Amino acid sequence: MQTLTQTALLTLLFSTAFAVDFPIAQAHITAAPPRIDGLLNDSTWSKAVPVSGFLQREPDEGAPASERTEVRILRDDDNLYLGFRCFDAQPEQIIATVMRRDGDLGDDDNVQVVLDTYNDRRGGFYFATNPLGARLDVSLSSEGRTRNESWDCVWSCRAQIDSLGWTAEMAIPLDQLRYAVSENATWGINLARTIRRKNERVFLVPPPLAYGFSGHYRTSRLGTLTSLGRLEERPRLEITPYAQAGTTRDFEALDTDAQYKLDSGVDLKYGVTPALTLDLSWRTDFAQVEADQEQVNLTRFSLFFPEKRDFFLEGAGIFSFGERVQRSGGGSRPPTLLFYSRRIGLEEGHALPVFAGGKLTGRSGRFEIGVLNITTEARQFRDEKTEERYRNEAGLLFAGDAPLLEQATIVDTVDFDFIDTTRVQQTNFSVVRLRRDILSRSSIGLIAVNRDPGTATDYNRSLGLDADFSLLDAALNIRGFAARTFSPDHQGREDAGHFAVDYRRDAFESNASYLDVGEDFNPEVGFVPRDGIRRYRTTLRYRPLPNTAWIRRYSIGPEFTYLTDLDNQLQTRDFGFSAYVNLETGDWLGLRLRQRFENLDESFEIHENIDIPDGEHDLTAYSLNFFSDEGRRLSSDGSIEVGDFWTGERFRFSTNGTIKVNSRFSLSADYEFNSVTLPEGDFKTNALSNRFLYTFSTDLFLRGLVQWNSKRQVVGINALCNWRYRPGSDLFLVYSQAWDTDGGGQLNRSLQCKLTYFWKR
Secondary structure (H helix, E strand, O other): OOHHHHHHHHHHOOOOOOOOOOOOEEEEEEEOOOOOOOOOOHHHHHHOEOOOEEEEEEOOOOOOOOOOOOEEEOOOEEEEEEEEEEOOOOEEEEEEEOOOOOOOOHHHHHHEEEEEEOOOOEEEEEEOOOOOOOEOOOOOHHOOOOOEEEOOOOEEEEEEEEEEEEEEEEEEEEEHOOOOOOOOOOOOEEEEEEEEEHOOOOOOOOOOHOOOHHHHOOOOOEEEEEOOOEEEEOOOOOEEEEEEEEEOOOOOOOOOOEEEEEEEEEEEEEEEEEEOOOOOOOEEOOOOOOOOOOOOOOOOOOOOOOOOOOHHOOOOOOOOOOEEEOEHHHHEEEEEOOOHHHHHOOOOOOOOOOEEEEEEEEEEOOOOEEEEEEEEEEEEEEEEEEEEEEEOOOOEEEEEOHHHHOOOOOOOOEEEEEEEEEEEOOOEEEEEEEEEEEEEEEEEEEEEEEEEEOOEEEEEEEEEEEEEEEOOOOOEEEEEEEEEEOOOOOOOEEEEEEEEEEEEOEEEEEEEEEEOOOOOOOOOOOOOOOEEEEEEEEEEOOOOOOEEOOOOEEEEEEEEEEEEEOOEEEEEEEEEEEEEEEEEEEEEEEEEEEEEEEEEOOOOOOOOOEEEEEEEEEEEEEEEEOOOOOOOOEEEEEEEEEEEOOOOEEEEEEEEEEOOOOOEEEEEEEEEEEHHHHHHHHEEEEEEEEEEEEEEEEOEEEEEEEEEEEOEEEEEEEEEEEEEEOOOOEEEEEEEEEEOOOOOEEEEEEEEEEEEOOOEO
16 A cells, blocks of 8 residues: 555656646648748638637636637648638737847747647747748747747748738748657647737636746647658758858958958758758858847856757757756846857957758657767967066066066066967867656766867866756756866866755745856856856745736746855845736736855956956845837837946946838837946946848848947947848848047958858758
8 A cells, every 4th residue: 555655656756748628729731832922812721620619828827818719730741830820800900020040039929839749748849920920930949948939940931911810820840840650649739819909818728827937949748740640751951051251351450451251061951750950061150140239248257148059959859958047137147058159260359161060869769869069170270369567677578477577677568469370270179968758758868078189188077967857747857967177187076066946836936046166067069157156046036916906917026146165254145125016908017136255266357557456345236127018110129227246336328219110111229327436446347239120121231230339448330131032041231349538549341241042852
C-alpha cells in the first residue's frame, strides 16, 4: 500500500500534463492546393473542418470570444495551409498599421499559430500575420520560455479586409519545419486572435495568465492537430549564395582613402533527416546589416547584444547554455553564458573574415544535437591610440611606468599618438552540445566549447552540464548548470554554477536563483558580466484582476539581489519594489523604489576624466514610469528617476514615441538624458535615436536610423533598404556614416550592397 501511495505521489509531481481535454483540430489532405491571395474563395477550403470555439485570455479569462473566428487547415505534399476567417461587427475599426516582415504585430489586429511538430510540448514554431499580410515567425524552445525571434522561415501569407471582418491565408513549407517521421502524424497546435481595439486576446487553448505577458508563445498547453497523414523522410537541399560589394572610408585611419571590398560565398543546408539539419558554409556571410541600438553605459560591466547573424540562427536554442536571457524594460539583463556566438568573428572591435564553417543541429530520438565548427582567418590590425606621456627638460618623453620616471625632472605632460598593432592568428572555434529529454518535458545536457588558440594562450576550453525540469503542469520550473573553463595561464577557481526555481500559479509569480562564478572562470566564447562572485536573487509578483471597470490588472511585488565575493564579503545588495496598474485602455502606470549598496574594490571611470572611488556606497532612487497602448496612431513611453548615484545624485529621464502616419509610414524616437552631480565632477549624457520606416509592400521596406550618444561624442546614421524579390532571396542596400560631435568632423562612412539568392530542391 505504501509503495502504491509513493508511486501516486511521484506521478503527480513529475507529470506535466494534468487530465485536461484540449481541443482537436483536423487537417484535410488535398491534391489541389489553394491560391494564397487572402480571399479564402478556393473550393478546397470548404473541405476542411473549421476550428472555432475560441476563448478569452484577456480581458475576461475563460469567457467566449466577443467576435467569432474560424480556422481551416489543409496539407499537401509540400505545405501546411491555414485559412483564418475573422468575423468583426465593425470592420471599419480593425487596426492594421504594420506591413514589414518581422514587425511588432502585437500593436495590430492579428492571428497566430503555434505548431509543436514533435508533439512533446517542449518547443515548436510560432507564426503570425495581420490584416495587411505582414509575416512574423519565431522559433521556440524550453516550452516557449526561450525564443529565437531572428529565425527566418521562408513562407507565404496574404490577408484581406472585407465587409465581414478580415481573412488571412498562410502557406508554411514542410521542409522549413523540423518533425518526426510518422505514418499518421499528430502535432500540437494553438490558434489565437487579437482584437486590438478591445485589447482582447482569444485562443483555442488559452494559456494561463500565470504564464505572464509572453504566454502566447508557450507550448506547455496545446490542442492537437490530427489527420496530417504520412510525413515521410524527404532529403531537402537549400543553397544560398551571396555577393557583397561596398566602399568604406575611415577618416581617422592612416590611409583615409576609400577602401573597396568585394565578398562572396555560399551557404548550403541539407536535411539529413526531417529533424536533423547540416549547414555548410564557405566564406561565411557574417555581414550584419542592422545596426545595434545605442545604449548609455553607466555601469562597470559590458553591454549585452543579441545575435542577429544568419549562420547562427538555425538551431540557436539548442546551443543555449547558461542563465536564461531576461528582458527588463527596453533592454536585456546581462546573463552569464558559456557560449555567446557574437564572440566569433570579432576581436577587439574588429571583424574577422570567416574562411569556412559547418554546423549540425536538430533531433535524433530523445536527443537534441548541436555541433559547430568555424575557422576565422588571420589578420593584423593597426589602431591609432593616445596615451599620456611626460616630458623632461631635455625634451624626452617617458611613459607612466618607465623606470627613469622617478629620477626625471618633469616639465610637461602631453598626449602621445602612436600606432598599436594587433595580430590575430587563424582561430578555430568548435562547440558540441547534447541534450536528452527526460520525464514529460524535462531535459539534461552537456556542452563543450573550444577556442584554439585562445586570446592570449594556446587554447581556451569550456565544459558544462545542465538540467531543466518542468513540473506540475509547467507551473514549476527548476534549472541549473555547472561549468568549468580550462586555460594554461589560469590557476585559480575556473568553475561556475547556477541554480534557479520559477513557480507560477494563478496571480502569483516567484523566482529564486543562485549563481557562483570563480575568479578565473574565463569562457572566451562566452559572456560573463562579473566573475569572482556569489549572487542570490529572488523576485515575487502578484498580478490580481480587480473587479473595476477601468482597471484590468495590478502588478505588485519586490525583487532582491544579494551579491558577495568568494570570501562571502558583501559587494552588492539591491532591493526594489514596484507597483503598476494596467488600465482597460491598455496603458500602464507605475512607481518603483530601488535601494542599493555597492562595495567597490577599485575605482572605475564612469565618464571622461571622472572616476568613481572605491569604498562603500548606499544608494536610493525613485522612478515614475508610463507605457501607453502602442496600438494607437500616437503612442509613447516615459520614465523619470531621481536619487543617489555613487558619491552624488542623478536625474534620469527617458522617453520614446511613435507616430504611425499610415500603414506604410511611421516615425519614432528614443531619448535618454542623465544629469549626474558628483564631488569628482558633474556631467550630462544624452542618447537620441530617431527612426523612420516606409514599407512599400510586405517584401520591400526602407528604414532609417539616426543615433546620437554624447558620452561617446558620436552621431551616426544607418539607412537600410531591403527587398525580398523572391521567397528567401534578398537585396540589401545599406549606407552608414558617423561624425565626431567634439569637433572632429567625419569619422567614417560606408555604402554596402548585398545580394542573396535562395534555391531549394
